[in-house]
Amino acid sequence: MEISDVIIVGGGLFGSANAYGLCKHGLDTAFLDDEDDKLRAARGNFSLVWIQSKGLDMRKFYDWSRKTAHHCHDFTAELKECNGTHIAHCNDDGMHLLLGETPPGFEKFSAKQLNAEGGHVSTHY
Secondary structure, rough: OOOOOEEEEHHHHHHHHHHHHHHHHHOEEEEEEOOOOOOOHHOOOOOOOOOOOOOOHHHHHHHHHHHHHHHHHHHHHHHHHHOOOOOOOOOOOOOOOOOOOOOHHHHHHHHHHHOOOOOOOOOOO
């Protein structure tokens, strides 16, 4: 029987990124995920790592999300250098479609609230 320090079940791109990081820190890590023929969130969002409105009223989650997105650049470069895999990561811009009963101006309010709490969210309308 094989024994691992850590087992990660699922998570797609971010699950594999976490497994990779744990291995780099010397932990024996098992990563279990589905086949790579699914439309995963990272692929469905064209590798866009979305942080714009994450953490509204949860500052620690906002800080954690922003830090994680920032480190994706390093991970992307390292992955390409290690094995030639280019995951086309970017987090330059994004679009948020407001449909249905979403109050008008909600996203602008969210960005202003995050910025008032010390965040760094830009908006272009």
